[in-house]
Amino acid sequence: MSARTQGRVFGKRREPHIIIVAQGDNIRHVTVRPWMVALGVSFLGMMAIGYLGATTYLVLRDNLIGASMARQARMQHDYEDRIAALRAQVDRVTSRQLLDQQVVEEKVEKLLEQQMALSSRHGKLDTLVDRAEENGLVPEAAPLPTVKPGDGSQRATLSGGIGAIDRLLGKDSAEAEATPDNLTLAYVPLRQTAADRADRLFSTVTRSLKDIERSQLDRLQQLTIGATVVADEIDSILRKTGVRVDVASSAIADQQAIGGPYLDPQSPTDFDNSLDELDAALTRLEAMRSTAKRLPFANPAPGKPITSRFGNRIDPFFGRLAMHAGIDFSATTGSDVKSTGAGVVITASRSGGYGNMVEIDHGDGITTRFGHLSRILVKVGDEVAAGDLIGLAGSTGRSTGPHIHYEVRRHGDAVDPMHFLNAGMKLTSLVD
Template sequence: MTVHPWMAAVAFCFVGVMAIGYLGATTYLVFRDDLIGASMARQARMQHDYEDRIASLRAQVDRVTSRQLLDQQVVEEKVEKLLEQQMALSSRHGRLDALLDRAEAAGALPASVPVPNEKPEVTGKRASLSGGLDAIENLLGRKTASTRPASGKATGTETAALGYVPLTDTAADRSDRLFSHMTLSLKDIERDQIDRVQKLADGASDTAEQISGILQRNGVPLDQVDETAGMDAIGGPYVAPQPAEAFNSSLNELDTALSRLESVRATAIRMPFANPAPGREITSRFGNRHDPFFGGLAMHAGIDFRSPVGGEIRATGSGKVVTAGASGGYGNMVEIDHGLGFSTRFGHMSKIIVKVGDEINSGDVIGYSGNTGRSTGPHIHYEVRRNGEAVDPMQFLNAGMKLTSLID
């Protein structure tokens, strides 16, 4: 059989292909396990990387959540403190209103005492309470958060939020700034209240001192007034004193000053400092004078006011009527006991309209002028007596003009 060259070439190619296929299959079988192992190892590394990333993100989310919970707790604690301060200010305002009512009832304070007015709101310097509460609710998540202005650049916020959450300017930081601002505002209000209370206390004390000075110069025994005022029954088990706040101390000081002012004011109103015949001319003063009946010197125990028959006679202080009727040279006479040893007498009256035992207030009409008793003509005879002895009524009238601005 003749072997042609082409047949030899075909046979050689076939043998070459089979050899190459055999070598390739052998190589694959030899390296397959290594390739599979390397691929599995790569996949395992990728899985571990992803698991580590997920664990890291979970840890960061937990930290952020814990921080938010802590911030919320801090904000709630500060809200409670703020509400406590607000309740304290409301309570103080109620007590202050009560004391202001007492101050108004006790009489006008001197015009020279500057009582501060409410401080006006200043934009940007004083926290608005309603705005502050809205901000607090926003921080606590109770309201929809306000949208922030866009920066105009694609910063990849969503991707960054997964990889990094900034811890600056958190809710706690914002609440700190807010509460600091509001606390300063409340401190300003508290200082204003304390300043106002202190000025009122100083004004009440000054007024009480002025009234006391006038009363003492006219012989009114204020020590008896203090003893009488201090006889209120008090008592109770002993309890250790508590530390007093500045505001409460100021209120106590104002309360003490108002109590003293009320006491001396009531005493001044009771004493005979008013005019029995406003607008009437004084025709005869206190002291020795020429007696119109005997011609020699005689002691005039009061002062006389020119008044026609029927002119009104007014009580010069509050008190109780102890005499109302004919009384020797006084003619028709009314005597009023004002307490503390002081009494007043009104003589030569044409008509008496009060009776013994009546309680009289200063300025009440007690009768009408006349010409009864030892008198040369219609007029009003007025006396002031201290412990039964006549004193010059003019010093009381002069003191009454000074007291008018302090007790009216």
């Protein structure tokens, strides 16, 4: 061990450094402690580090500021791009919703048009069905539209937005209003589902309306066939009696006063054609029945026996062959004599061998005569219907006893009344 080391260890201590400052007569001394040295060194180190940091900042400031601005610009651009993408997506969704709404509105308009057409057809059909029922043709009931045209609850409008479509498609309005705005993008799958539901709804309603239309067409066809069959039967019976019914003339005669500006005709549909066919068939049937009810097909003395028929017979006064222009019915004096058809009285007076006679014009050149009456109960110009009382049976004129002399004449020529009586029995079930 050296002497220096031994001196430190065994009692020699090192004297601290003393700084003596003399200023004039004043002398000061400062003892320099180790911690003071450490503090000074630390201070100097901190100053050196600060200086170096400040110098580095001043040198690199522009680069740091540029990098920070570039980073902020990139962040802003990214944000703006994201906002633009979201807006574009929202626009696409909104456009798709508006397109779906437009499609649904078009379909609803078509449904409403079909419903309005069915309703207007129903009005026309009601008139024809009433006529058919009046003529004894009872059709099966056909379904009718249950939704009234113009029902606001069934119409989707632009002012209603998506909510109108949701209500149309059956979605609960409270549920629709409760959907948050921030779930707009997630609504796309629901709109697709709603469009599918709209397609199914439209298809279902369209099929239902077509079924109704088909049912109405079937009913029209059945009524037309029924009216045609009955009219053909009546026409066949009338033709056998020599009566031909001109349906066109009858329709013109019964037509009421009409008018209006001329417009181009609309293209007829199957339903319109069916309506026209049924209308023509009913018009023909009504003309046939009107003619059958007007002409003398009834019996002037129901239940009374025939004592002399139409044709040649032995004259009761001269005893030789003579023409009998009518039919004689046995009757007691004062028995009712009734008109056999509708018409106008053209003779109501005493007429030669007929005695008291009533002659009725039934139209179409057909007249009837009732002779040998004990009393006449009508006068010339009176309108009578089938079954009306026109006189009382008797034996006036060229007669051997009380009876009813009945004639049917066509254009002045006598025809056998039995043809009309037989036809009347066949027409009973067709005309009543």
